[in-house]
Amino acid sequence: MKKYILLGLILSLLAKAEKKTEPVVPHQNISVTSQEIRYSDNEPHYGAYISTSNCSFEILINDIPVIKHSDTSGSSLSGSYFPLNEWITKKGNQKIIIKMTPGFNQDKNILNTELSPNSEIQVKIVKSLKNKSGSSEEDEVRKYSTSKKKRINSNTFEDAFTFFADIPYHIETLENAEVLLTTDKDKLQAIEQEAVAKYNKVRDIYMKGSWSTLANIYYNREKRVAKQLFLLPDEIKNRWNEYVFRTNTDITFFDIKPIEDYKMTFYGDGKIVCLQKINNEKSALWGGFKRKGKDNVTTTYITLYLYRPKGTKELEVY
Numbered sequence: 001m002k003k004y005i006l007l008g009l010i011l012s013l014l015a016k017a018e019k020k021t022e023p024v025v026p027h028q029n030i031s032v033t034s035q036e037i038r039y040s041d042n043e044p045h046y047g048a049y050i051s052t053s054n055c056s057f058e059i060l061i062n063d064i065p066v067i068k069h070s071d072t073s074g075s076s077l078s079g080s081y082f083p084l085n086e087w088i089t090k091k092g093n094q095k096i097i098i099k100m101t102p103g104f105n106q107d108k109n110i111l112n113t114e115l116s117p118n119s120e121i122q123v124k125i126v127k128s129l130k131n132k133s134g135s136s137e138e139d140e141v142r143k144y145s146t147s148k149k150k151r152i153n154s155n156t157f158e159d160a161f162t163f164f165a166d167i168p169y170h171i172e173t174l175e176n177a178e179v180l181l182t183t184d185k186d187k188l189q190a191i192e193q194e195a196v197a198k199y200n201k202v203r204d205i206y207m208k209g210s211w212s213t214l215a216n217i218y219y220n221r222e223k224r225v226a227k228q229l230f231l232l233p234d235e236i237k238n239r240w241n242e243y244v245f246r247t248n249t250d251i252t253f254f255d256i257k258p259i260e261d262y263k264m265t266f267y268g269d270g271k272i273v274c275l276q277k278i279n280n281e282k283s284a285l286w287g288g289f290k291r292k293g294k295d296n297v298t299t300t301y302i303t304l305y306l307y308r309p310k311g312t313k314e315l316e317v318y
Contacts, residue, residue: 042168043230045128046084046141052077054103054112055119061087062095064267064305074106084125085228089171093162096123100146100157114154121146125163141165169227173220173318174271177307181270192264195273198306198315199259199285206256206287206302211245218243221317244289244300253297256287272305272318 048059052069053076059067067082088094100121102112125142142163151157180191205213226236246254262275262284275284285304288297305318 042166043130044165044167045229046088046165046167047126047128048082048084049079049124049126050077050082051079051122052103053118053120054116055121056101056103057121058099058101059123060097060099060267062089063097063269064272071103072111074104076103083229085167086225088165088167088228089174091165091167091170094165095160095162096125096144097160098123098144098146098158102155115151115157119146119157127166171224171228173224173309174268174307176310177268177271178310179270180273180308181266188264191273194315195264195275195306196259199275199304202302202304202317203256203259203285206245206254211247214243214245215240217317246289250292251289252292253288253290255289256285256302259284267305268307268318272307273315274303274305 048067050059050067050069052071054071054074056071057067057069058065061084064087066084066087069077084094098121100115100119102115103119104110105112123142123144124140125144126138127141128136128138131137142161144161146157146159149157149159182188182191202217205217222236222239225231225239229235231239244251244254259275261278263278264273265276266273276282277284277286283301283303285302286300288299290297306315307318308315
């Protein structure tokens, strides 16, 4: 039996680690009560095994991009596993959208302009549960293949299907969020200005702020994910350790580029907004870092989805 661990533990861990490098910002506004801790014997993990042939693709779950594969060498996926729980918010049918685009031509060493006759994606949705002995048992939930689907366009293919997820939690974040997508140009411009301001605020935290301030910004997201993934204390700690921050003791170089050359994109049925670089459609919040003992700078793209809770004026991190 596991707990839904909420971020109080992690914030204390961050504070202890932070003492070595900079003053600790108090967290009086972040509290965890006993009512926030839940127990469950039913902790299903959903995932997708994906195989491809001669194509690139993007997969969205409930209108949020989850998996993106760019074929830049003619390589294919052969049963690669991708976890899905982080994008499942409640029990019921989950909508999968598949967008398939041309793959790489090894003979000409260029990206194909059209899908080939053998371009294909196969998806197998599975559900994993631990049995009484503690071992994980996996059951197939749904199979899908593009092989027999009719294609209207030669350079793109899009299709959708659903699968049923039986989960014990209900995340209401987006249910209680405003729809940001609009046809009103003035409102769109205002949303863009807000989004840019939030991206710059987060960039400034990465560049000049403390671990505590960073934890504050991502608290609700990590709290949500802890529930969805049924995380234990060490697992939550590991997630926070994956945040690359300039005060990490093993980081010798850290930089986040200015927010520029971007486009605004909406997801989550118009309730999520993000800024993506025009040239590669990755996050406009990006930069590089170098670890001790390494010669090369590693490029990093920091995914930042924003939403606005109903009745509020601020965009928050989803």
